[in-house]
Amino acid sequence: MVGPATGRIVVTSRIVVLGGGFGGMYAARALKRRLGRAAEIELVNAENYFVFQPLLPEVGAGSITPAHAVSPLRFLLRDVFVRKATVDSVDFDRRLVTVFQGVQRRPTEIGYDHLVIALGQAADLSKMPGLEEHALTMRTLEDARRLRAHVIGQLEHAQITRLPEVKRGALTFCVVGGGFSGIETAGEMKDLIDRSLKFYPDIDPSEVRMIVVEFADRILGEMSQGLADYATRTLRERGIEVKLGTGVASATGTQLVTTTGEVIDTRTIVATIGNAPSPVVRRMGLPSERGRISVDRTLAVKGRSDVWALGDCALIALKDAPQGPRDYAPPTAQFAVREAEQLAENIASTLTGGTPQPFDYRSKGALASLGARKGVAQVFGLELKGFPAWLLWRFYYLAFLPGLTTRIFVLLNWFMDGISPRSVVQLHTRSVPPTRYVRYRAGDVIYEAGNRSDGFYTVVTGAVEMTRTDPETGLPQVRTIGPGGHFGERLILGATRRQTSVRAAEDTKVLVMDREEFLKLADSFQAFRDYFGPYMARHGMTWPPLGETDGQAAPKPVPTEKD
């Protein structure tokens, strides 16, 4: 709150920053530096650390330990109040942000005088059937950890499987999108695999396929055509297939179908496309354009003087009358950091009765790593390729990293990675929720007789064909079930192996519940028991009374008394 037109801050202002990425973290820092004790700065972020996004592909490839690619926000923001919480909503009239802290269910309200929104963007993969269900993403630190565990899991599986089609799928890695994130992810992933193969003697290097699909007719759209051509050649020389003019038509857990009609057997799809506003930003109902919050050139949200936005969630014009996409700030770290400076200056001006200034900045260049110590760089109009560009990439980002400790750790990681083998430890990170949607293409096997009974399935769209050998006649019995039907419930009888084979009769989406999840419901939710009771009775079984299996994760069905 500001004293009446004295130009002096008489009461401490509360400035709340939502989001701890490049935009939010640097804004909080710059605000604290400018305002000192004249303002209380609070930063709200879902995680308690700042992620240095450009290093995520290296975390995904194991050259940097996850904890070393990030810095605790509390290290970086010593005099800022950091709150680890998720933002639920904002009441702009009452100037209140509602958040949820930790596992807490009780909402917490935070008041503000000025609000800074820096919540980034989310991924929306729902446009391509199956991509949301089956693709990995590369936005968060968790994503990077998951990718590394997943890739090593594929090598482990390829090493020991006896089925050629499984081996082929396990050793085919697809990256969707040929921007910075996609290219760097493909390059680093290839490094990880190339360096790890010596530990997997039954995998021949020629069996590994790494594929980048890009819908445009070139990769690295932000760089010159010459550098993009060089990058494409370099990737291809390293054995990475670059498919231009190619998008994703659909995906399953074992296949990717391209818009050109190609069907690729793969168990790894990394989607680096599909930007969308984050749900909480959408719920705020602020004026927006192309999925981003509309701000004026001072970074104030249109129509408000106490709400500001920057970074990927904001649409920031670089000219008063923007013509095309090039007249808006691109969603890069470089820009976000500059926006943060301008925003802090503008809030400080506002508090002291000054006039906010428009944001104005030109890109100083762009850098991309291609893996295997090669890169491309475009800096101050100069172009670099190969090893020098890669070295520049590393040193630029090292200098850019906030926090001395993090810088030392990253340097140490790089040094150790240069002199020691890449570890193939597959840390467990659960990549699929226990209840999830799965897509199949017509003809896909869902499971076969003799397989492990690992879950309960219900058909959402499409249809499946179930085949079973009649135990009396020895003849096959076939039955088709469509939406609303379910299969695999034999596991409530204590079954551990399937007796039936199931395949998708058409393109099908199912909901799968893992065995343990399903058995917990069967054990403890009365409606479930009532529904499956007749089925159990037909098999001469019944459940013990509710609560008697207390302490057990799985129910122990018992034969009915008549049995």
Place this chain on the structure above:
Amino acid sequence: MVGPATGRIVVTSRIVVLGGGFGGMYAARALKRRLGRAAEIELVNAENYFVFQPLLPEVGAGSITPAHAVSPLRFLLRDVFVRKATVDSVDFDRRLVTVFQGVQRRPTEIGYDHLVIALGQAADLSKMPGLEEHALTMRTLEDARRLRAHVIGQLEHAQITRLPEVKRGALTFCVVGGGFSGIETAGEMKDLIDRSLKFYPDIDPSEVRMIVVEFADRILGEMSQGLADYATRTLRERGIEVKLGTGVASATGTQLVTTTGEVIDTRTIVATIGNAPSPVVRRMGLPSERGRISVDRTLAVKGRSDVWALGDCALIALKDAPQGPRDYAPPTAQFAVREAEQLAENIASTLTGGTPQPFDYRSKGALASLGARKGVAQVFGLELKGFPAWLLWRFYYLAFLPGLTTRIFVLLNWFMDGISPRSVVQLHTRSVPPTRYVRYRAGDVIYEAGNRSDGFYTVVTGAVEMTRTDPETGLPQVRTIGPGGHFGERLILGATRRQTSVRAAEDTKVLVMDREEFLKLADSFQAFRDYFGPYMARHGMTWPPLGETDGQAAPKPVPTEKD
């Protein structure tokens, strides 16, 4: 397979080792060293890495990065076939092990001539109500990672909560069990907290409680009384409460009740007790005693000449006529490694027509770290305390670590930890499954009106009291529901906040399904829809037809047409 009584191995023998801990990994190594090309050695383990258990407390406290406390089995066992798979069953007559590989549902059969079982032990916490549901454990690398994330999560929460009782619970940490694992975990956890508090300005050091509860009247039962007393004093000087003669009566998500009747508000219970045979070992049906496989003194399983067992899963007598517990090999790494040597020698003898020898080894001593650079050691009859013992601890384990790279990394971790602040990055590791059992004590609040609608609850045992303010009369309406009843289902109507307050009317166990999990079932499982349909209709809502919310994680209930 061995040629007829020639003493020469004429056909390659297949030896399969189940388990990659100290027993299994060292057995596979020793077998390869002794038998070379004369035998095919295969090791099956659920993870692709070897865990150096003694370092887990340090991983839990963040002084060692998780990936650095383990070594890939493929690094350590170069000429051994390593199979990342879970063991399902063994057919001892057909000499076949059935395993499941990766996400594969198809069983894989592995033949053997000799089988080595080194599957360790599992935890069984089911004897104390609530411990299984609410305690963390410290057996696996995942456990250690989860503990670190959990502890930092508590500091984050304590820093920002406005509720004194929540702060108290968040800052009280309980360790159950005063053996090596419990003591080292408590000591290291205290280190982590002490070193991190400078980043949490709103937490006063006096608000932190660290409590060890041990049922016996002393800690570190394997060491001398003098060292145990020193350790107890040292821990107490460091502000760690050691409660002797105290066990766990029951536990919930917010409280631990001791056998002495004390109720401790805590959100962190680490259980280091409760050894039990692993389920797969139990299913094998081998002769067993006190939950461990019975072996003769040559480590052959009683009654079989081609099946061997060692490590924590085996009961290994050190004398021909064992009298008490001290006449059996203790479940320590030191013993497992020696057992592995003897076992490899005995299998080699068997293959060459020789005579297996009995296992015979005396402990060389024991070491425990107490955190804060103090320890206790008992080596070759000598006793050490304080810093020298701690230093010995570190160097002994460093020397003991298999693999040069791991040794270098651990040393580097220790060095960096000595000169830089402990990182408070809270990496996300999901500690609770989306569908889980939760216990409440009579009177506990389950949720209150205005709270976030975060899940669906069904009562398994006990009863809950639901209180709601009638919107018309303004009077409270109270309703009690018991086993089989459920609450919280308003979230299928799109509710985001509770209208009702629920508390446990007696000691109660509920099954909770997270919002997202529940909504997936409501969206896609017809029996669920049928069951909740009338409830929705009463609220003037209905679901879109099955499959129409394709691609959506959550259903969008719509008003019924009549509405």
